[in-house]
Amino acid sequence: SQRETVTLIGDTQGPPPQIGAIEGGFNILIVGSDTRAGQGGIGGDEAEETSVLNDVNILLHVSQDQTNATVISFPRDMVVGIPECPDSEGDTKGYSTEPLNVALYYGGLPCVVLTIQELTGLPIQFAGMITFQGVINMSDAIGGVDVCVDAPIFDPYTGLDLPTAGTHNLSGAMA
Secondary structure (H helix, E strand, O other), rough: OOOOOOOOOOOOOOOOHHHHHHOOOOEEEEEEOOOOOOOOOOOOOOOOOOOOOOEEEEEEEEEEEEEEOEEEEEEOOOOEEEEEEEEEOOOEEEEEEHHHHHHHHHHHHHHHHHHHHHHHHHOOEEEEEEOOHHHHHHHHOOOEEEEHHHHHHHEEOEEEEEOOOOOEEEHHHHH
């Protein structure tokens, strides 16, 4: 699997701590990217499909006593204030009101973190990003994903074929 190291302002280098070693509450931002780069043609040819958007934005909060967690998903098209974010060339760009999903394009994962922090007022201690290939690998690792449909579904674009209503276990690209 492909890993990306992202450093935010004020971060220290090194691997993240084991979950059991973290004391108190914390926040994790989980971002799903629609990038086609490095995806082996999933979602289209990367030369033609050049988007790099954060289409999934999920904030996971673990409580101070670590007995429960709360998850919130932010709509990708919600118009938010995007703070000044350094881009890949190191230039700082500020965008006042844009759909949330352009933050990744403007400044990578650090920009998404800064945007969600500004929106919520919450510090985000950890962040991770997953792509199409990552979702495939994750669904395979857990033995597939059960999907329940109320009618047959056939999608000629993806090849998804669920010939009957009911629960179907999907894995790989179909998941």
